[in-house]
Amino acid sequence: MSRAFNFSPGPAALPESVLEQARDELLDFRGTGLSVMEMSHRSKEFLEIAEQAETDFRELLSIPANYRVLFMQGGASLQFSMVPLNLLRDKPSADYLNTGSWSRAAIKEARRLCEVNVVASSEDSNFSHIPALESWKRSSDAAYLHITGNETIGGVEFHDYPDTGDTPLVADMSSTLLSRPLDIKKFGVIYAGAQKNLGPAGLTMVVVRDDLIGHALARTPRLLDYQVYADGDSMSNTPPTFAWYLSGLVFKWIKAQGGLDGMAELNARKAGKLYAAINDSNFFTCPVAEENRSWMNVPFTLADESMDARFLELAKERGLVNLKGHRSVGGMRASIYNAVPEAAVDALVEFLADFEAQQY
Numbered sequence: 364m365s366r367a368f369n370f371s372p373g374p375a376a377l378p379e380s381v382l383e384q385a386r387d388e389l390l391d392f393r394g395t396g397l398s399v400m401e402m403s404h405r406s407k408e409f410l411e412i413a414e415q416a417e418t419d420f421r422e423l424l425s426i427p428a429n430y431r432v433l434f435m436q437g438g439a440s441l442q443f444s445m446v447p448l449n450l451l452r453d454k455p456s457a458d459y460l461n462t463g464s465w466s467r468a469a470i471k472e473a474r475r476l477c478e479v480n481v482v483a484s485s486e487d488s489n490f491s492h493i494p495a496l497e498s499w500k501r502s503s504d505a506a507y508l509h510i511t512g513n514e515t516i517g518g519v520e521f522h523d524y525p526d527t528g529d530t531p532l533v534a535d536m537s538s539t540l541l542s543r544p545l546d547i548k549k550f551g552v553i554y555a556g557a558q559k560n561l562g563p564a565g566l567t568m569v570v571v572r573d574d575l576i577g578h579a580l581a582r583t584p585r586l587l588d589y590q591v592y593a594d595g596d597s598m599s600n601t602p603p604t605f606a607w608y609l610s611g612l613v614f615k616w617i618k619a620q621g622g623l624d625g626m627a628e629l630n631a632r633k634a635g636k637l638y639a640a641i642n643d644s645n646f647f648t649c650p651v652a653e654e655n656r657s658w659m660n661v662p663f664t665l666a667d668e669s670m671d672a673r674f675l676e677l678a679k680e681r682g683l684v685n686l687k688g689h690r691s692v693g694g695m696r697a698s699i700y701n702a703v704p705e706a707a708v709d710a711l712v713e714f715l716a717d718f719e720a721q722q723y
């Protein structure tokens with residue numbers, strides 16, 4: 364067996380030791396004679412798995428007691444609808460910052476439900492930076508302010524989150540949650556699909572402040588109401604049990620790496636090496652403003668785009684896979700989430716140098 368260095372944007376790499384543990388427990392989970400996939404979500408065994416995962420997740424992020432952690436489905440994309448349904452209350456509008464493809468997708472869904480005020484946009488520069496906080500034109504009657512913590516496609520990330528006062532800050536953290544410490548108190552709601560940095564596809568994590576629960580619009584379908592998940596311990600219908608279990612193993616793995624401080628140190632080092640290699644090169648370019656460059660998704664282009672296919676082919680020969688960039692940016696993108704080992708980044712940096720050397 365040989366494992367590739369996987370730079371996929373999502374579903375993405377998982378820690379090898381987690382996959383090994385899941386393999387070992389797959390047919391007989393700790394003497395039950397059952398796979399986790401075959402258990403009732405109401406069984407004692409699964410409830411233990413579920414509670415432990417929440418405990419570890421809360422501990423990793425130091426989540427204050429007045430926030431609920433909800434284990435949901437539907438991906439981050441469903442949150443694009445759930446956020447307005449639950450947070451609008453009697454307000455006619457919400458503020459959104461537009462920093463890329465995922466912001467735009469969130470805005471599009473919100474427009475079905477309310478007026479959207481785009482406080483600032485970097486679309487003019489093909490989403491290569493985050494507009495300066497001073498330039499945001501917030502409206503006084505917005506129900507909340509929505510941002511995308513890390514634009515997975517454009518590779519643009521917040522390294523410092525704004526203080527929004529009484530207006531709840533809502534953040535799509537799909538591709539950055541658990542990559543570093545986060546001050547939860549700054550946010551009203553954060554959400555993330557698991558398949559980037561937390562676990563397998565199928566699970567969506569939502570962290571929501573108590574006072575924002577229980578105010579869904581009257582027409583809200585039952586399973587789109589945060590209150591239903593809060594009241595039913597995220598089990599008001601069958602939850603994605605295996606994804607919940609596997610994410611729980613990932614949370615344990617992160618704790619063993621030194622928690623979020625440990626992850627931040629590792630992620631900063633990995634990203635630093637890759638950006639340094641791109642900066643030092645005369646052949647590769649990263650389109651993102653230095654101060655907004657993502658630690659998780661690193662887009663870069665080749666000086667000669669006719670070489671893209673050759674680049675991907677040679678990379679694959681070295682076991683470096685899923686480097687093709689998104690069509691809206693072009694070129695390449697290396698997603699270097701928590702579970703992508705430093706050795707993968709080292710191998711990529713070496714490949715970049717070798718590839719460039721062959722061009723001259």
Ligand SMILES: *Cc1c(COP(=O)(O)O)cnc(C)c1O
Pocket residue numbers: 373437438439440441465511513514515535536537538556557559
């Ligand atoms: C992947 C991604 C999404 C979409 O997630 P789904 O789980 O497919 O709905 C939304 N926002 C961001 C930032 C993403 O990276």
